Amino acid sequence: MRRFDLGINERLLTDLNQSQIDAVTYLKGPQIILAGAGSGKTRVLTRKLAWLVSCGGYSPWDILAVTFTNRAAAEMRSRVEEILGMSVRGMWVCTFHSACLRILRTCHIEAGLSDNFVVYDANDSLDAVKEALKSLSSRGSDALESGVKPGDIQARISMAKSRLITPETFQQQGDELYDELTEEVFSGYEACLARNNALDFDDLICRAIRLLRSNEKILQRYRGKFKYILVDEFQDTNIAQYEFVSLLCEGHKRICVVGDDDQSIYSWRGAMPGNMMDFIGRFGSLEGSQELKVSQLLENYRSTSAILQASHDVISQNLMRTKMDPLIPMRGDGEMPLHYIAASEREEAAFVTTTIDWLIREHDYCLDDFAIFYRTHAQSRGLEESFLRRGIPYRVVRGVAFYSRAEVKDIFAYLKIFVNPEDDLALKRIINVPTRKIGKTTIGKMETAAAASGLSLYSWLLAGGHVKSLPKKAVEAVSAFLEFLQFQMERSRTLPLAEFFSDFMDDLGYARQLKNSVKPEDRQRAENLDELITIVQEYSHISASIADDSHAADSSGALSSAVDYDDSLFFRTVSEGLQGFLQYVSLVSDADFLDSEMGLEPEPGIMERGSVSMMSVHSAKGLEFKAVFMIGMEEELFPHFNCMSTAEAIDEERRLCYVAMTRARDRLFLTSTVSRRIYGKKTNPSTSRFLMEIDSEHIIQEYSRALRWMQDW
């Protein structure tokens, strides 16, 4: 093969067009790549990372590459290693959250954090908001009475924090987020996290920034370390994240960001697509070697032009777009997208399975080629039933749902306490799980007494507070609980993680109780707990093998040895054991494991390998599939009824639709129904406006047989 005659440098540039080559090889200064859907930005970023190492004179550990998901990070890392034929272990390829957590762990003392801090996920943080509301006593309960939703307050606080706003600056800077109640809860919330030794997701970024701003030495250290910074999906970064990378690249300004504002789909959680224009403004005024390079990638290599045409019809309805030339299709016409109209949800699902069957039989598709996207997770149900009936293997990306299950949260609350006993929130959660005859009144009494003595619940118990202040029935129960905690805590520190955990679950007897229950939903709960044991086992297995590995090799300076990476674990936290596990699971999600589960598990008796992927349109970002189904293309569902009140929200829904459509390589099927059950009530949805926006020449419409039959009447 001719290929092998080329040097590594030429090889890095093969199969790239001229704009891609320019983007890869420009190393002098700041750079922004405006990369339309399917234009090869992932390819460019990967090649650029390889180029930096093999031609730019950079070492892997000089580079920070920030991605949107752990999945994207793992994929990028492994592709770079594949190209270079070497490990790039020292390179930081990770999400903002992982990078910041890593910095905070490494410098926890300077950051003013105890070494056993824990990370609160969205569920925990909602509990903290409720707690803060409660501590406002009557003002809080009044608010709840009058219909204030804790989730709404949480969203405002999170949004504020993503703009680097603190309770102190909230009033001046909070803008549309501000109201008095939120301000009060905000302070209480921050105090609550501090008391519990916990950081929420937003804290990871803000606290890292605060650390860098306040500690010149550390700032210089990281500025010196990261000689080149790349950011993927820049249109979905928030203010804090932008500030984080700005701080780090301050001197050398060797920063490359890639984004596409048509694909901005996270403004609901604080993402600022305007960061793109701001970047151009901020870095565009520089001269000489620090001059800004703006690249546009317009050639779409992914989709057939029929698919692109329809997608373009949709996205062009958005008026507030950064002016960018339309995408240029690089592939042939292909099959027209099909809009299938079903009589019911059931029929919609049947269409999907039938079509998959057909494509596999007649057109050599395999299961991995298919993805089904929907706006809300609830929509996966009908599909799953249909797939189970037909025996088609599938995999559902469930987002964060697993960690929101009560029984799973319970177990994590235990684990958090073992690491960080000061966590009152967690302690209160599980003090009576499974039931130990410690009820509301007892907990209330203890809380008040502990607060009065200025102690955390756990310390107060250790000091024997309960013995003096509670009736003796309660003292017995509480003492037994405390003993159990201490016993397990001790074991959690001395035993290997997996061994400790399965023993603990056994001792707890929670799963046993659920298995013996007569309630049907407890079956699933018990299964979730089993799943948890598997997760722990897998984690400890993998992290142990990495540990072995890194003892043998690596020791490239204090900063870069703090975390090691592996294909199978997205990142390893600085912390060992249980704490490391907690930090790890708090940052990974279901979607991250997609690749590792595709192509696996060939079911006995089924010739086709792999499985069909089902996921929300949000999780679809960055992926591509040969055939894509988008189900539930109906008003109120997509666009979702919660997003129909403002033009901005509708535009984001439209971008979401565009992102989903442009995931398809060869075939795109869009389905809607004329009758659907929502919360058990019948509705008669009308076709999504997004489908109406597609020129009728660009899409084929097909009514189900049942509907055609009815139409004949």
Added chain:
DNA sequence: CACGCGGATATTTTT
């Protein structure tokens, strides 16, 4: 203090 019943309520998306 535990448990069961009934009624209100709702999931949009996720690092």
Added chain:
DNA sequence: TATCCGCGTG
């Protein structure tokens, strides 16, 4: 349709 919450009973 399922889950959560509050209330009443044992």
